[in-house]
Amino acid sequence: MDIQQSSQPTAAIQTNTPPDKRRKWLRKLYTQRHIQIMALLGIAWMIIFNYIPMYGVVIAFKDYDIIRTISEAPWVGLEHFKEFLADENFGYVMRNTLGISLLKLATFPLPIIFALFLNEVRSLRFKKSIQTISYLPHFLSWVVLGGILATWLSDIGIFNKIFMALNLIDQPISFLAEPKYFWTIVITSDIWKELGWSAIIYLAAITSISPEMYEAARIDGAGRFQQMWYVTLPAIKATISILFILAVSGVMNSNFDQILVLRNSLNDSASNVIDYYVYYTGLSQGRFSYSTAVGLFKSVIAITLLLIANQVSKKLNDTSLF
Amino acid sequence: MFLSSRRTKGEVVFDFVNNFGMLLICFVTLYPIWYVLINAFNDGKDAMLGGIYWWPRVFSLENFEAVFANPGIMTAMGLTIAKTILGVVAHVFFTAMVAYAFSRRELIAGRFYIIMGTITMIFSGGLIPTYLLIRDLNLLDNFLVYIIPVLFSFFDLIIFMTFFREIPDGLEEAGRIDGANDWTIFLKIVLPVSMPVIATIALFHGVYQWNDYFAGIIYVNKESLQPIQTFLYRVVAQSSSNIMTTAVQGSAVTKTVTSQSIKLATMVVTTMPIVFAYPFLQRYFVKGMMIGSIKG
Numbered sequence: 263m264d265i266q267q268s269s270q271p272t273a274a275i276q277t278n279t280p281p282d283k284r285r286k287w288l289r290k291l292y293t294q295r296h297i298q299i300m301a302l303l304g305i306a307w308m309i310i311f312n313y314i315p316m317y318g319v320v321i322a323f324k325d326y327d328i329i330r331t332i333s334e335a336p337w338v339g340l341e342h343f344k345e346f347l348a349d350e351n352f353g354y355v356m357r358n359t360l361g362i363s364l365l366k367l368a369t370f371p372l373p374i375i376f377a378l379f380l381n382e383v384r385s386l387r388f389k390k391s392i393q394t395i396s397y398l399p400h401f402l403s404w405v406v407l408g409g410i411l412a413t414w415l416s417d418i419g420i421f422n423k424i425f426m427a428l429n430l431i432d433q434p435i436s437f438l439a440e441p442k443y444f445w446t447i448v449i450t451s452d453i454w455k456e457l458g459w460s461a462i463i464y465l466a467a468i469t470s471i472s473p474e475m476y477e478a479a480r481i482d483g484a485g486r487f488q489q490m491w492y493v494t495l496p497a498i499k500a501t502i503s504i505l506f507i508l509a510v511s512g513v514m515n516s517n518f519d520q521i522l523v524l525r526n527s528l529n530d531s532a533s534n535v536i537d538y539y540v541y542y543t544g545l546s547q548g549r550f551s552y553s554t555a556v557g558l559f560k561s562v563i564a565i566t567l568l569l570i571a572n573q574v575s576k577k578l579n580d581t582s583l584f
Numbered sequence: 585m586f587l588s589s590r591r592t593k594g595e596v597v598f599d600f601v602n603n604f605g606m607l608l609i610c611f612v613t614l615y616p617i618w619y620v621l622i623n624a625f626n627d628g629k630d631a632m633l634g635g636i637y638w639w640p641r642v643f644s645l646e647n648f649e650a651v652f653a654n655p656g657i658m659t660a661m662g663l664t665i666a667k668t669i670l671g672v673v674a675h676v677f678f679t680a681m682v683a684y685a686f687s688r689r690e691l692i693a694g695r696f697y698i699i700m701g702t703i704t705m706i707f708s709g710g711l712i713p714t715y716l717l718i719r720d721l722n723l724l725d726n727f728l729v730y731i732i733p734v735l736f737s738f739f740d741l742i743i744f745m746t747f748f749r750e751i752p753d754g755l756e757e758a759g760r761i762d763g764a765n766d767w768t769i770f771l772k773i774v775l776p777v778s779m780p781v782i783a784t785i786a787l788f789h790g791v792y793q794w795n796d797y798f799a800g801i802i803y804v805n806k807e808s809l810q811p812i813q814t815f816l817y818r819v820v821a822q823s824s825s826n827i828m829t830t831a832v833q834g835s836a837v838t839k840t841v842t843s844q845s846i847k848l849a850t851m852v853v854t855t856m857p858i859v860f861a862y863p864f865l866q867r868y869f870v871k872g873m874m875i876g877s878i879k880g
Binding site: 287290291294297298300301303305307308310312314315317318321376379382383384391395397399401403404405406408409410412414418420457458462463466486522540541544545553554558565 | 714802
């Protein structure tokens with residue numbers, strides 16, 4: 263335990279024999295009893311809502327059912343993991359999870375590009391207005407956005423009207439009913455919703471760049487693209503690294519809120535991701551142990567990816583989360 | 585910001601193209617929202633013919649009348665408002681309280697507490713263990729399931745803690761000399777000077793509370809305990825139109841209202857509070873995002 267030197271005036275006794283030390287410690291504990299209570303309320307919450315479910319993960323290695331308690335359930339080792347790996351759904355669930363996630367990861371540079379170009383807008387007022395407008399979709403719920411998309415992507419929706427008018431398609435397509443369009447819909451709607459919001463941190467980082475840097479670059483004859491490339495981008499490199507590590511560690515999270523709204527039984531072969539599979543097998547089929555095992559399998563991959571990304575970033579440019 | 589105002593020809597072209605691109609992004613961002621608005625303000629039966637792209641063709645408020653006259657939708661709205669207000673107040677107060685304790689450097693075992701919290705950001709029990717816990721706590725089909733399991737967030741604690749550590753010590757010292765205990769200092773001195781960070785966390789959590797539909801799906805069966813987003817989800821994603829049909833039939837203005845037009849009007853009603861609130865809170869959350877990204 264870390265007992266720091268307190269700044270408060272301590273008792274006059276300075277001899278540090280063990281009983282004195284303990285007395286001093288107890289005294290210190292007593293003077294900070296109020297903040298200890300505050301802290302311990304938080305710790306109690308974490309134990310109940312974070313640590314008990316973490317312990318609950320053991321049911322992935324057991325045969326749990328609702329009539330028994332977790333400790334009564336018999337151990338089955340890696341049975342459920344083997345079952346998942348051998349399951350006919352394993353292949354396409356993994357393919358969908360990784361496919362959607364990697365495509366989303368590929369859109370990682372877009373908010374940076376948006377921030378770079380927004381930074382080049384000369385009118386401050388125009389810049390602020392665009393920024394405010396660009397945040398707006400972030401505040402809409404996926405349910406509402408899902409409702410808009412369902413209307414627009416239906417066979418009588420606006421997209422079909424446009425594509426028909428442009429002669430891109432011969433007959434109306436019900437886009438959400440076709441698996442092959444699902445990934446495109448997911449990626450595009452995600453960009454639409456989060457582009458402006460994801461750019462916040464980059465824009466904030468950019469505002470801290472000294473104007474003299476740009477001045478100097480211009481005197482050296484740098485154009486606008488060169489200023490972006492040689493001044494702005496290097497200045498926000500650390501921010502980019504940190505956010506990239508976070509993005510990599512989130513690869514296994516395919517944004518369940520979004521998928522759940524857009525998926526349906528017709529596009530299942532392209533929309534069934536691990537998170538949905540966990541939800542479906544766990545809560546609809548009641549296979550608690552199996553579902554937990556699948557969720558744990560996912561977490562292990564996610565944590566491994568986080569560690570790898572962190573290490574790589576540390577090696578490459580000395581930036582890391584921990 | 586730029587001292588030299590002379591622009592080369594290339595720069596003029598660049599600015600033109602850039603501004604045009606930005607306008608295009610604004611249009612693409614705003615149009616879907618505009619589309620929902622104009623269709624919600626259009627006569628429902630007429631809207632079924634399609635072709636409403638820029639302005640309502642047959643202006644009508646009946647969709648909204650039907651929404652406000654529907655007891656099911658109104659219950660869900662009321663519940664959402666209640667859980668958002670209570671949830672935000674409880675979450676902000678509780679998380680700030682714990683963060684205040686954690687921010688005090690003399691806190692015995694403080695380092696250990698922070699490590700415990702950091703672990704919760706990396707590992708989690710996942711869906712089923714959490715569900716089983718909620719069940720064992722008797723929170724299924726209970727209003728408190730929207731509040732207690734999200735009472736605290738270690739990520740938000742970090743944002744609070746970073747802010748609290750910046751508060752000059754003299755301020756708290758002055759309180760202590762006046763004989764105030766830590767609770768009084770937290771409530772009367774620390775919280776009042778922390779409004780920017782409180783606004784940030786309140787907005788983040790408020791948006792979460794307002795927009796979340798998942799808790800309503802997995803933890804709640806009772807229809808009276810269903811938030812508006814869960815209600816909308818059932819209508820949108822599962823197209824369980826019987827809810828809507830009853831809404832249509834229940835309304836006095838059946839002639840012009842359709843399930844689609846009620847859906848759009850409900851979407852407008854659900855979304856408007858946030859759309860009007862966030863621009864005013866913008867300067868706070870930009871700062872909050874920065875603290876979160878540096879420390880998180």
